[in-house]
Amino acid sequence: MSRTLTPSDRSAVLQQNRAGRGERFLRALRTPGGAVFVLLVALLAAIIAVNPSFGEPNSFIRFIGRTAPIAIAAIGQYFVIVSGEFDLSMGSVVTMQVITAGNLIGDDDAKVIPVLLLMFVLGAFIGLVNGLVTTLLRVPSFIVTLGMMLALLGLVLFWTGGAAQGNPADSFRQIGRGGIEGVPVLEVIPYPVIILAAVAALAFWLMRRPYGRTLIAAGDNPTAAALTGAPVWWIKTRAFMLSSLAATVSGILLVGYAGVHPSVGRGYEFTAITAVVLGGVVLGGGRGWVLSAAAGAFALESLFTLLNFVGVQSTWRDSVQGAIIIVAVAAAAKTWQRKRKGTAAPAQEVQPPNKAEQSEHHNGTTAR
């Protein structure tokens, strides 16, 4: 690259890609990953129009706290989906962690820390197994995680006899339930909000690190990624571990929020996949932004809240969710197609004709 481009050439190329902040922002909003934020804002505005008290800082922050577990699960699922795989075992991992916490911690405050550590180790281990079987044994991840889902849930139900039991110490439940009291304006900042912010920041940072870049490359074209020397198997395995760890965090929050029951976490994998897809992340890998996935979870949850306020029967929730994801993905498919056909051409026209080499390189970057 530096061989063919002098610094002045390079700045000329950069100039062409550079649009004003406002224009770049608007352009981003037109991608599926940006559109979800528009959808989210529209939904929130609609909720506030129907029920003005929702807009008060206090109830709004509680809404964020309520959505935190599913948003964290969506962030975890994002890593797996962007690498081109599926994680269907997520719901079972949530259930397993909830039951583990309920049974092992009991009333003993001293056990909270060791059991928490054990839960994280368990989560990482399940992700490791999912990842290694997918990458090294070459079993499709759909099947691996489906098997893991059946096996884990079966084990958990066998262990508990299928009934709710155990109640972890109050200090543990505070993680999902409590918050920092006495904050001005908000009154309370629930711990889940803080945890969500931390997880989101961590995920954002991770996706800008070499690991995140390689993960997207591996999802887009594993062969090409492998040929550039990336250890694709280990990158994808780590994505599975991140997913299971995120499910673990969701589980910890849900213990405080929903209590200990084997039905906690049921269907979480599909809700998380829905949220990720709603966030414009493409199934099959290689495209999408991690924070859009979290926004997808918020959009989904605010949609349910809106339906609730409008007075739609809760049984219709599924139908609306189904219709929304089909429409969202169909719209996203159209946008990606248009983008792929459209962007390269106008930039090429502005190129000085004598720099053919450079224009080629330029097209290569914008087409991505």
Added chain:
Amino acid sequence: MNKTRGDGSIFSRLSSTHIVYLVALLTLAVGSVLVATAGRSFFSPGNISSILTGTSVLGFIAIGQTLVILIGSLDLSVPYVTSLASLIAAGVMANNSANVLAGVLLALGVSALIGLFNGLIVSGLKVHGFIATLGMGLIISGYLATNFKGSFGQTPFSFRLVGATGLGPVPISTLIMLACAGLAMLLLHRTRVGHQIYAVGGNPNVARMSGIRIQTPVITAHVICSVMAGMAGLLLASRLGVGSPTVGSQGGYDLLSIAAVVLGGTLLAGGKGSITGTLGGVLIFAMMDNIMSVMQVNPFLKDVVRGIVIVVAVAVYARRRIVNRPLRFGHDGHSRQEMPGTEEAREVRA
């Protein structure tokens, strides 16, 4: 991988379908020993009949699912279609023999319509089959949950006979299922659409450039899949005597049928596989269930065994598939080593 390259070994000469039936035979052998230790006979007419009965519902759904997976899509809406068909059939029949035909036709018609929508969404709007059918399933599930609180309608005695009688130890329902399997095989191997299904599943772009209209096979596969799910719903309505809004989702037929198809050696990415293999996969599941019931295994542990068997079995094929591809450039060119990568790229798309 390179070690198994030797093409003389018996293992590499077997096709996936052969392996499926070897596994089924192994399950049979292990099962008969285990069941004998429990003091019962695996081969008693009663037991054979119960195994075959176990194959029929999952068999119907798995046949349809095979077509959809072959074309590179998935169908997660089958359990809800099954429930809906059972409700429509039982509702229309309302315990009157005269309405049997109308009930059957209406149930299958509605199922076909759902399949048509699935196919149109997948092929027309370019929505991934996973999302399209997940969404469709959710839409139907919302409708079912809103309008039906419990079992609904009643099937007349004449219709209930279908699920209850058999020729010797072979239930009528299994015979119907096998007939459907035969028809699906004819479709796949003897008709234009059947060949197009393999072509599109193998590589949609190449298929399109060869002049195949992709829409036709995709829609056909989805319609047949939904109709098969509807057949399963009819069978369940006939067995239970009523329609039920949860009968499909309780069975977990979406994921189990996909597991059975993949267990039968069909590539999840599409383009390669057979109905025969799927029937083998369904048979393995039914025998496992039967053995575990006879052994009185805890029902929760059954799921654990199922999960492990699915993954282990598929791991065996997954290793083979890489080996089994025809050589493209001589015997020891370095291009050979790129095969696993290409294969991975294909599976990622699943």
